[in-house]
Amino acid sequence: MNVRYRTRGARSLLVGLLRGASRDELSSSLELQDRARQELASSEERLHYAQEIARIGTWDTDLTSGEGIWSDSLRDIWGIDSDVEATYENFLRIVHPEDRSRVAEITGSIDREGGDLEYEYRVQPSDGETRWFLCRGRVVLGQNGGPARSLGVAMDITQSKRAEADHAKLEEQLRQAQKLEAIGRLAGSVAHDFNNLLLAIRGYGELAQNALARGESPSGEIGEIVAVADRAADLTAQLLAFSRKQMLRPEVVDLADVVGEMTKLLDLLVGERIELDIADSTQEAHVNADRGQLEQVIANLAVNARDAMPEGGHLTIRVGTADLRSEHGFDDAPRPYAVLTVSDTGCGMDAETSAQIFEPFFTTKEEGTGLGLATVHGIVTQSGGSIWVYSELGQGTTFEIYLPLVHAEQRELGSAPASAPASSLGETILLVEDDAQVRVIVTNMLEGRGYRVLAAADADAAEVAAAASTSIDLILSDLEVAGRSGRDIAEAARKLHPHACVLHMSGYTDEAAIRRGALDRGAAFIEKPFSSDDLARHVRGALDARPLERSAA
DSSP states (O other): OHHHHHHHHHHHHHHHHHHHHHHHHHHHHHHHHHHHHHHHHHHHHHHHHHHHHHTEEEEEEETTTOOEEEOHHHHHHHTOOTTSOOOHHHHHHHBOHHHHHHHHHHHHHHHHHOEEEEEEEEEOOTTSOOEEEEEEEEEEEOTTSSEEEEEEEEEEOHHHHHHHHHHHHHHHHHHHHHHHHHHHHHHHHHHHHHHHHHHHHHHHHHHHHHHHHTTOOOHHHHHHHHHHHHHHHHHHHHHHHHHSOOOOOEEEEEHHHHHHHTHHHHHHHHOTTEEEEEOOOOSOOEEEEEHHHHHHHHHHHHHHHHHTOTTOEEEEEEEEEEEEOGGGTSOSSOEEEEEEEEEEOSOOOOHHHHTTTTSTTOOSSTTOOSOHHHHHHHHHHHTTOEEEEEEETTTEEEEEEEEEBOOGGGOOOOSOOOOOOOOOSSOEEEEEOSOHHHHHHHHHHHHTTTOEEEEEOSTTHHHHHHHOSSOOOEEEEESEETTEEHHHHHHHHHHHSTTOEEEEEESSOHHHHHHTTSSOTTOOEEESSOOHHHHHHHHHHHHHTSOHHHHTO
């Protein structure tokens, strides 16, 4: 009895201990699970807030079934409701129409082949505000080796895009401010130069009158008048090209030609105290850059050199080529560059000043803006080039600009030389011009080529067109006629002669006229002043460009 009793008691004690241990372990396990759930919930909450604050969303798509998951933050930044099914088709629907085909091409390629993807796209949510997104993702391959799963993140980068646009706008304003500053400095020199041109024209005109009074031929004097007028037109064209706020047009240009064509402008910029030496270049130095920006770089460096030589000096500008290697700070492989060198004999700079000259708003001048060389540096860098400066106090300064050369096979230097101007085929032209002298001169130019001309001074062009006894083939109209839109006047005349084509003329450049809304892009246009040959080419080109049914009418 005693033995059995002790055995039973021991067994009961052991069972009790085991049961107690199981309860403790279960309780501990439940506590661990609860703590894990809490940590998971806390982690998910932190992730949610982090995505919401950073405006980042995630997606995960099964490429086999097409089913997907979009995070709440992704739906929020996309601006779509929670009941919209997370499918690829619904994603493409919210992508901006202009980006949709590109996005489909990128994602389609990755979905077929696997790998990482990164691209930017726009979304226009229901609130109507277009927003920019950066997508980064990965397509994971399955066991069979084919794409199985696509997942990644989308980040709202609208603010950074706006900042980029604002930065570009400020850079353009900076460049324009520099142009206007240079134009301001040119004003006195331009007035002086134009007065000299006007004096020459008037003087040769009087000499021609005297020759006629003596019964002699004034052909020499008339030739000089034409030459002086061409010089005045060239100067005006350079000033307009330099000062206008033009759209950027990278093109293949010969750097030596750009410098050569700026000779007159540079003479005016540096003044009479400074000897300007533009070295002739026998080397072709073709680069891919915006001509207007190159002109601004050269002009800004010339102004900078002029200010460094207040008592006069020597300014040398030359163009050459060089093969540069990595030791010069360029690519590892040797590569040919065009080199623009601008050297002056001015006051020079110490090393500390040289290290800061390209920083915006840094200046050593009392009235300087500190923007000129910063603008130069920005233009050169955007054109794929580099700029170096060498200077010593009292020894002058040399700037060297390196731009990648364009190989001969890459050059597209414009159209073939213009053919000789063709004459009339019996066409009738309606000329609309409110300046009496210009109207007479242009009429004579056209009639000299065999065209029949109907001239109108202003809004009476419609009356002239209505009274025409023959069909009008072309309407040649100034863009501003007696305070009215020449385009509107020409269109009113075309209603009476619908087969007529239109050629506009103006003292503005075509780009300036387009920005002012006076001219449509692609419209036929000729810039004043023009020669008889120039006018004949433009008129013939406009007439020949008419559709066959019109020209046959």
